[in-house]
Amino acid sequence: MTLTIHGRPPASVAASDLLAVSGMSVSVPGRGRREQLHLLEDVTFSVGAGRCTAVIGESGSGKSTLLKGLLRTVGKGSRTTGRVHLDGVEVSDLRDREFAKLRGSSMALVAQNALAALDPLFPVGGQVAYLARRHTGGDRAASRETAVRLLGKVGLPDPERTAQRLPHELSGGMRQRCVLAMALACGPRLLLADEPTTALDVITQANALQLLRGLQHELGMSMLFVTHDIGVAASVADDVVVLYAGRVVEQGPVLDVLSSPLHPYTQGLIDANRPPAPGERWRAIGGEPPQPGQRAGGCAFAPRCAEASSMSRTQRPELVRVGSVTVACHARTGGAAAPLDPPPPGAAPT
Amino acid sequence: MTGPPILRAQGVHKTFRSRDRSGRRHETAALRGVDLEVPLGGSLAVVGESGSGKSTLARILVGLDAPDSGTVHLDGVDFPASTGATRRALQRQIQMIFQDPYRSLNPRMSVRSALRFAHHAEQPGADADEACRTMMQLVRLPESYLDRRPHSLSGGERQRVNIARALIARPNVVVADEAVSALDRSVQADILNLLADLRRELRLTLVYITHDVHTVSAVCEDVLVLHQGLVVERGRAATVMADPTADYTRALVAAAPTVDRPLVTVRPTSPPVAGVPS
Ligand SMILES: Nc1ncnc2c1ncn2[C@@H]1O[C@H](COP(=O)(O)OP(=O)(O)O)[C@@H](O)[C@H]1O
Ligand code: SF4
Ligand SMILES: [Mg+2]
Numbered sequence: 001m002t003l004t005i006h007g008r009p010p011a012s013v014a015a016s017d018l019l020a021v022s023g024m025s026v027s028v029p030g031r032g033r034r035e036q037l038h039l040l041e042d043v044t045f046s047v048g049a050g051r052c053t054a055v056i057g058e059s060g061s062g063k064s065t066l067l068k069g070l071l072r073t074v075g076k077g078s079r080t081t082g083r084v085h086l087d088g089v090e091v092s093d094l095r096d097r098e099f100a101k102l103r104g105s106s107m108a109l110v111a112q113n114a115l116a117a118l119d120p121l122f123p124v125g126g127q128v129a130y131l132a133r134r135h136t137g138g139d140r141a142a143s144r145e146t147a148v149r150l151l152g153k154v155g156l157p158d159p160e161r162t163a164q165r166l167p168h169e170l171s172g173g174m175r176q177r178c179v180l181a182m183a184l185a186c187g188p189r190l191l192l193a194d195e196p197t198t199a200l201d202v203i204t205q206a207n208a209l210q211l212l213r214g215l216q217h218e219l220g221m222s223m224l225f226v227t228h229d230i231g232v233a234a235s236v237a238d239d240v241v242v243l244y245a246g247r248v249v250e251q252g253p254v255l256d257v258l259s260s261p262l263h264p265y266t267q268g269l270i271d272a273n274r275p276p277a278p279g280e281r282w283r284a285i286g287g288e289p290p291q292p293g294q295r296a297g298g299c300a301f302a303p304r305c306a307e308a309s310s311m312s313r314t315q316r317p318e319l320v321r322v323g324s325v326t327v328a329c330h331a332r333t334g335g336a337a338a339p340l341d342p343p344p345p346g347a348a349p350t
Numbered sequence: 351m352t353g354p355p356i357l358r359a360q361g362v363h364k365t366f367r368s369r370d371r372s373g374r375r376h377e378t379a380a381l382r383g384v385d386l387e388v389p390l391g392g393s394l395a396v397v398g399e400s401g402s403g404k405s406t407l408a409r410i411l412v413g414l415d416a417p418d419s420g421t422v423h424l425d426g427v428d429f430p431a432s433t434g435a436t437r438r439a440l441q442r443q444i445q446m447i448f449q450d451p452y453r454s455l456n457p458r459m460s461v462r463s464a465l466r467f468a469h470h471a472e473q474p475g476a477d478a479d480e481a482c483r484t485m486m487q488l489v490r491l492p493e494s495y496l497d498r499r500p501h502s503l504s505g506g507e508r509q510r511v512n513i514a515r516a517l518i519a520r521p522n523v524v525v526a527d528e529a530v531s532a533l534d535r536s537v538q539a540d541i542l543n544l545l546a547d548l549r550r551e552l553r554l555t556l557v558y559i560t561h562d563v564h565t566v567s568a569v570c571e572d573v574l575v576l577h578q579g580l581v582v583e584r585g586r587a588a589t590v591m592a593d594p595t596a597d598y599t600r601a602l603v604a605a606a607p608t609v610d611r612p613l614v615t616v617r618p619t620s621p622p623v624a625g626v627p628s
Contacts, residue, residue: 058534059505172400201399201561206605206613228534231564231607235614258609272536273609275568278588281546282568284539288504 017046018222019190024082026069030293037292039065040246047190052216052223054237054254056230058289061243063226067192071103072096087189105135107190108183112198114175118167124178125151125163131185150181155211173204191216191223197232209236230273234258242266245290245300252325262327264305307331355387356555357411357523362420364406380406382579393556395566395587398576404559408527411557412446442472445521447512449528455500461511462496465518472519485514489544506537525557542569563606567591575599
């Protein structure tokens, strides 16, 4: 395989990026005094305007932490560093109070667990209306109308009546739609979705994915979609970011990354997802990802990687652009210790 | 797979009756006449969405629950109707691997205690320590793990302990209810390989209960599709999954996205992002 190496991913913010994250690191206090556990390290990626970026990786790779870091909800004693641009504006320097205004206006979260996101004691319509009112400041009647309209928009039948229902009177799929309506109530530019369909049955999930994608298109939103399910990522995303042990190991357009993965970990994830012929063995990656605090120097994937070299064990591979994707793996970047120079302007990627 | 059925259920019905908060009565017909047959050494997948009755069926098959009507024959004997020593002997023959590795192990019990407990329940008096060590080897965990507690194990390791706990009674049949569903696919692959090895080594008969159509034909020879308590399709797993005939099975298979066959969702025709060739 011949690869063209095109140098470092752009550090600057492209005008067409709605969200640009650069060098984001998140750490939380560990068990010992002064010990910090690094959950995310030097994460750089972007979400294009009107596009959907999926974040994939095994559990513990830092997917949810990434969303929490963006929403500043990691928790007490945590440290989040790095730059975040939202819609061209740097938001990493905002004070918490100013930032809180963004949460739920420019960006909104669609939570995994609909039951936990909804208040069991109030009709779902009122919960959507409350958020709409908080966002637009309109009166009760207007916000109630907005709520009914949104419940209809997320495909709930008879939205007038559904609005009166309590969460437990609805099915799982319907509750997930209510949670989506709540996220939409503030007219976000960016939807952050954390495994929003994982708890749903497969047919319900397919409908929910179709709905999410349709609304994203219709409302011109961008979406950052966290999932452990590659099939789901392949279905909803335009771009994909592969996380391993708190770092980005590969990213690029979803079709490129999933049809010809470069990083051995991405390849391993895909192999483990392909059922073998009857009687044949599954192609497991083997082993499990390291816990934060137990990550070796060099490439964190080395203990599970068939292609690991001595360099892999001592030197951390940097993200390097290879064609349309960026990848962090010595074996794919010719053991280049440092990323190569950027390509001459106008050079065509292969 | 030929041979006499080791497990056979006929006309199994189960209805749950409950009252809601306002005191209204509810009836849920969880199983509405289910028949199944698994030959000795065979494997049957039971596939369906949540609420289709899969777990109810699993509990009835292993004797944790009784059917309202219908029979379950294990090794030719009517299992739910049996009593005393006959029942205990049958009980040992069929074991369940539970759904959720995070909740099905007692957090305060070491792995050794969990295994000894299961061992004692099935074979009081036999050498439990020897059995524990054998089990750890069987599920490919180091013996030192016997002294660990569930929270210090990864999801995959916990599921291995769960499997060991089910196998310590030396059953002929295991019923795995969503045994790998909570795991990452990468870990799932390991556990499914282990299950396949154990089936061969111990000549186990497997009932594999899952909502995940994706794994069915790789894991089982036969399949039965459950929808609202009814069997809507059954047959060879490879055939049914590749070419389903029931509308419901077809919908189920079509809705499951895979990396090679993603769902066709709306793809916004937004302008390509500068710098990222598409
Ligand atoms: N103990 C119970 N009491 C009342 N209803 C129950 C009980 N167990 C199961 N059910 C109901 O029976 C139906 C089938 O449930 P279950 O066997 O758990 O399905 P599955 O495992 O396929 O999700 C569901 O509607 C469920 O709510
Ligand atoms: S850098 Fe080395 S260990 Fe890491 S993924 Fe590449 S080949 Fe494997
Ligand atoms: Mg179940």
